[in-house]
Amino acid sequence: MSQSRLKSCIPLPIDHKILVSVIEKAKDWALMHGVGMRDKKHFNKDVIQIAPFVLLPSPFPRTEFNKAVELQPILNELMHKVAHDDEFLEKTLQNALQVDEFTANLFDIWVKVREEGITQSLSFGLFRSDYLMQRDGNRIKQVEFNTIASSFGALTSHLPSMSRYILRQLGHGDLIKNMPENRALSGLCTGITDAYDLFGVPSAVVLFVVEEVSYNICDQRFHEFEISEKRPDIMIYRKTLNEIYEETRLNEKKQLILEDRPVAVVYYRSGYEPAQYPTSKEWDARLRVEKSSAIKCPSIHYQLAGTKKVQQALAAPGVLEKFMGAGATTGRVRDIFAGLYSLDFDENGERAVDMALADAERFVLKPQREGGGNNVYGADIRDALLRMRHSRERAAYILMERILPPLVAGYVVRPGAAVPPPITDLVSELGIFGVIIGTKDKIYCNKQVGHMLRTKLADANEGGVAAGLGALDSPYLL
Ligand code: ADP
Ligand code: MG
Ligand code: MG
Numbered sequence: 001m002s003q004s005r006l007k008s009c010i011p012l013p014i015d016h017k018i019l020v021s022v023i024e025k026a027k028d029w030a031l032m033h034g035v036g037m038r039d040k041k042h043f044n045k046d047v048i049q050i051a052p053f054v055l056l057p058s059p060f061p062r063t064e065f066n067k068a069v070e071l072q073p074i075l076n077e078l079m080h081k082v083a084h085d086d087e088f089l090e091k092t093l094q095n096a097l098q099v100d101e102f103t104a105n106l107f108d109i110w111v112k113v114r115e116e117g118i119t120q121s122l123s124f125g126l127f128r129s130d131y132l133m134q135r136d137g138n139r140i141k142q143v144e145f146n147t148i149a150s151s152f153g154a155l156t157s158h159l160p161s162m163s164r165y166i167l168r169q170l171g172h173g174d175l176i177k178n179m180p181e182n183r184a185l186s187g188l189c190t191g192i193t194d195a196y197d198l199f200g201v202p203s204a205v206v207l208f209v210v211e212e213v214s215y216n217i218c219d220q221r222f223h224e225f226e227i228s229e230k231r232p233d234i235m236i237y238r239k240t241l242n243e244i245y246e247e248t249r250l251n252e253k254k255q256l257i258l259e260d261r262p263v264a265v266v267y268y269r270s271g272y273e274p275a276q277y278p279t280s281k282e283w284d285a286r287l288r289v290e291k292s293s294a295i296k297c298p299s300i301h302y303q304l305a306g307t308k309k310v311q312q313a314l315a316a317p318g319v320l321e322k323f324m325g326a327g328a329t330t331g332r333v334r335d336i337f338a339g340l341y342s343l344d345f346d347e348n349g350e351r352a353v354d355m356a357l358a359d360a361e362r363f364v365l366k367p368q369r370e371g372g373g374n375n376v377y378g379a380d381i382r383d384a385l386l387r388m389r390h391s392r393e394r395a396a397y398i399l400m401e402r403i404l405p406p407l408v409a410g411y412v413v414r415p416g417a418a419v420p421p422p423i424t425d426l427v428s429e430l431g432i433f434g435v436i437i438g439t440k441d442k443i444y445c446n447k448q449v450g451h452m453l454r455t456k457l458a459d460a461n462e463g464g465v466a467a468g469l470g471a472l473d474s475p476y477l478l
Pocket of ligand 1: 130132143144338364366369370371372373374375400401402403404429461462463464
């Protein structure tokens, strides 16, 4: 078998008639179990359609999957330490802050909160570390580490069950043993309730910070349903940053008060991109929350630690050792890093620019942004770098080695698309969820809680599911 192609879990193609029938079943399964989304094109709050999904679970080497799972608590702790190293964060971000207003605004909040004195020393992260396999040897490489609004924990928790149903309908129930269970939803929700209990005020509530319109509503609501089921004592509110501005206040104890009750935990499912702060009110709301005693998921320094710039800085010589010492674990973490290069306005940055101009296809150019659709690829990298070559603007970006994952053939089922879909070449991105709660000096909880697999057409640069490019999937371990 060639290294650049993995074999699908059952031989393809599937007979036309069987395929059509099983896709109909799978779509109904998806709809009836909430593997759904709201339609962006024809928005109607009352209508949920299927989320795009891959019909068969995509193959993933077991050793690499286990490696990612084992590394998660180590990465959680690393990010926790990074976020609590004021000097490192400041030094790492300083050049980007000069030219990136959004990151600068986040950073300003962090400075203001520290100046005023931290009211809540606990940090709470629901993280997701993402990986693509490098086809030369099929080893995982980290794409990025998400510290805010890490999504699809709920939807992908349903996926193994859906894949099992599909495999049984296709007469391949014997393959189910190779599909790992995924308890991301309950793990993430336990994080929220653990943080709630650490807050320790019985009348307190939980606040989800949401977009004006939530397309990925199923994923978010399942968290609420799960918490409500397990902890009927906890009331959850969903508010936009604008509503938080209008409806909350800080009391004399710096509690964030919503409907006369203190907020114990603020869980951000919005607030990670500039468009989510259209006016100064949203920024004021964010500052108010950060100043409050509520436990923030994430607190502002976790969000800053999740920037691409920090990811790049961690890959520089000696930096991992500073945070983790020089042992074998450090080597294991370094091993998952792809090539990452600063584009700062200095000698190293100059070298990186030359390297990228010489062979743009080898790289991805990344700004300090989240949520997909922001990176620059291929010939556009050349254009962007030629434009920014003599400008400090380029410090807002990092350069990353492009990871080329192995291909697998499969069927992607999309809402409204013709059935059956053609067989297409796909690539998968694995995400591992982590939960951490702790103060600078004491960690109360640090664990790996589940995974997600997201698969896209092999020739698409990005595979955001909410953006309509990627499809939900679950790993079939080889
Ligand atoms: P975001 O925070 O916007 O999700 P990512 O770093 O995850 O930013 O990039 C978005 C997508 O771009 C990834 O999901 C992946 O599909 C693609 N991508 C990012 N970095 C690389 C890389 N080094 N090699 C190949 N593809 C990449
Ligand atoms: Mg991200
Ligand atoms: Mg990403």
